Amino acid sequence: MKKGDKRGISATIATILIILITVAAIGIIWGLVIPMIRDSASYGGYDADLIIETEGGYTYFDSDKGVACVQVRRLSEGSNLSRIDVLFVYNGTTLEDRGNFSGEEIPQTNEAKTKCFNLTIYSDGVGGYDAPDSIKILPIYLDGAGEVEGEVISTVGGDGSGDDSYSSGNFPDGGSADPIGTKVCEGGCDDGNDCTDDVCLEGVCSYSNKAEGDSCSSGGECYEGTCYTELLRSCATLSVENGKYLLRQLVYGDSGTCFSIEADGIDFDLGGNSVYGPNDQTGIGVSINADDVEIHNAGVTNPSGGGSGGIVYFNYGIAIGAETSGGVIRDVRACDSQNGYDISCGNNGEGYSGEGNNFDPAKTSACDNSWPRLDKRQYAPCVAPV
Known part of the structure; x- marks a missing residue:
């Protein structure tokens, strides 16, 4: 460069x-300035500190009247709080219909307020009302564009134990409770089954x-929605x-009778x-x-024979008593009674029928006469277990 030649940077580099x-x-603006503006504007108000208060017994469910009362405590000021929605959960599903605290019902800082909600459309089918699995509160805020939902900030369960659970209680006669839900189940939901919870949702x-x-009204026990007289786990007399x-x-039996039907x-x-007999059959x-x-x-039966397990290794697998009638034996594998009979029929036993069974024809005592319908359509022979 010659002395006095003052060139600048090129236009491309400058651009x-x-x-x-x-x-x-x-x-810089996006990372620093906008968050500062947002925090100083309405967004900064989405910070209401609310809890469902379980101490004192003001949060409870009255199963006789179908009323849930909820006490909400506000721990800090926050801002822009429009209302507090109350959510009720049944069988894992949050109801579309909500309760709420609004206007003067919303507690001030360090204040608690209680409101009750009518849940009588959720009948238990037997004259009472089902309690919610859980109750939640959801703050609703105001910003320039309208209402904005916050996040669920407090939940209590319904088992009645612990600090995060609500209890049962008595709603006063003549008290005020906001109705929740408008859809009803015409005719109710009671199906007459003691072993199901029947709820209108x-x-x-x-x-x-x-x-x-769980107990049935008949004094029995529930299993998979059916009421049984008894759930058996050992040999017994059925009477x-x-x-x-x-x-x-x-079940493992001994040298006596394992199950006696009387x-x-x-x-x-x-x-x-399966019911297994002793080693000496x-x-x-x-x-x-x-x-x-x-x-x-x-056990496991097989139309072509075979199968596995069942009533096995006894002197008599099934013993049909004399002068009994009208019985049905189906889908039963009675095999491997090496010293006696898979099935034995007493004199004059009649009117029995069967379907889908596995018996050994050579080990059915007197059953061809006293069980006239015992034929190839009703049982297949026993073969080696599969």
Whole structure:
């Protein structure tokens, strides 16, 4: 360069530098300035600190009147709080219909307020009302464009224990409770089944099975929505007329009788389980000493023979008593009674029928006469277990 030659940067380089400076400025504004503006504007108001208060007994459910009362406490000021929505959850589903605290119902800082909600459309089907699984509160805020939902900030469950659970209570006669929901189930939802919870949700009946072992009104036990006279887990005498029994596990018998059926009309469902006799093949697996008995679902049966498990390794797998009648044996594998009979029929036993069974024809004692319908259509022979 000659002395006195003062050249500047090229126009292209200048343009590139301007673009880079502009991009950097935008990044600074986006990362620093906008958050500062947002925090100082309405967005900064979405910070209401609210809880559902469970101490003192003001948050509760009255199952007789179908009323849920909720006490909400406000711990800090926040701003822009428009209302507080109250959500009720049944069977894992949040109801579309909500309750709310609005206007003067909204508590001030360090204040608690209580409001009650009428949930009588959610009947338990037996004269009372089902409590919600849980209750939640959701703050609703105001900004320049309208209302904005916050996030659920407090939830209490309905088991009645612990700091995060609500309890049962008594809603006062003549008290005020806002109705929740408008859809009803015409005719109610009670299906007459003691082993299901029957609930009306949003105008639709919902049914769910009660827990295994819950009591039925008949004094029995629930399993998968059915009421059984007894859930069996060991050898037993079945003695309730028209009783319904379910075997819940594999059972090992001894040299005596494992299951003795002593009353008419009993239904004995072995639940796909097996009954094993002692190693010396003595004793009786199931003894039928009554009329109109049904035994079914023992082991795995196979129309072409085979199968596995069942009533096995006894001297008599099934012993049908003399002068009994009207029984049904279906889907039962009674095999491997090496010293005696898979099935034995006493004199004059008649009117029995069967379907889908596995018996060994050579080990059915007197059944061709006293069980006239025992033929190839009703059983297949036992073969080696599969």
